Amino acid sequence: MVRLQERYPIFYELAMYVQNFPIPRNVYKVLPPLKGDVLQVGCGTGLLNKYLRKQKDVRFFNMDPNLNALKLGKKWGRFDSYIHAFIDKPTSLPDHSCDMILFARSFHHIRHHKKAFVESSRLLRDGGSIIIADPVVLKPLSGSTMESGYMANSSIDGVIWRFTKESLIAHIERCIPPELKIESVTETRQVHVTNYNLFVPQTDIVVVMRKREAVYNDN
Numbered sequence: 001m002v003r004l005q006e007r008y009p010i011f012y013e014l015a016m017y018v019q020n021f022p023i024p025r026n027v028y029k030v031l032p033p034l035k036g037d038v039l040q041v042g043c044g045t046g047l048l049n050k051y052l053r054k055q056k057d058v059r060f061f062n063m064d065p066n067l068n069a070l071k072l073g074k075k076w077g078r079f080d081s082y083i084h085a086f087i088d089k090p091t092s093l094p095d096h097s098c099d100m101i102l103f104a105r106s107f108h109h110i111r112h113h114k115k116a117f118v119e120s121s122r123l124l125r126d127g128g129s130i131i132i133a134d135p136v137v138l139k140p141l142s143g144s145t146m147e148s149g150y151m152a153n154s155s156i157d158g159v160i161w162r163f164t165k166e167s168l169i170a171h172i173e174r175c176i177p178p179e180l181k182i183e184s185v186t187e188t189r190q191v192h193v194t195n196y197n198l199f200v201p202q203t204d205i206v207v208v209m210r211k212r213e214a215v216y217n218d219n
Helices: 002-007 009-015 024-029 047-051 067-075 113-123 165-175 195-199
Strands: 036-041 058-064 098-104 124-137 150-154 158-162 180-188 202-211
Touching (some): 002 009, 058 067, 098 113, 113 124, 113 165, 165 180
Parallel strands (some): 036 058, 036 098, 098 124
Antiparallel strands (some): 124 202, 150 158, 180 202
């Protein structure tokens, strides 16, 4: 199932409405305002680009490791260009090229979060922000520990991270470099009409981090 959707991302987009996602526009409504040069990590086929197509003060850099999804998004006219890359590896983007970096329901797919934050910090301008919008489970599964999160298998997503709200925040705090600081955490329980959410009740967390502005010494 996972390999099929990686090869044919249109199936993944269709599956979101019947298997384990809230309606995408409801997810995007809870995001903080986006503006400037925004790196969208895990853009997929460009659903957020479609949602914000009338907003002229956002310039997206569209990044995803799935080349098939990127090609389909461009074919459908959701974006003109894309970056085929992993955020937890060095990318081709120049230093300080982004005002914001957004992980919209993609953070749980990234294997190496410390490396992802190091690369994100390199790309982020001073005073810029990182936004993570991700689902977390409402309570630990029976017999499991959630203090640090853990890797799980999903029939639609493959291997993913799973967190509670508390373990997600603790995990982020352990992974971020000192120039990044958590600024706010909000929670919104999305409406799911899905078997996944019935078996694993969850809520959506939005974490905003800020990169401190460098202090320059003229002496």
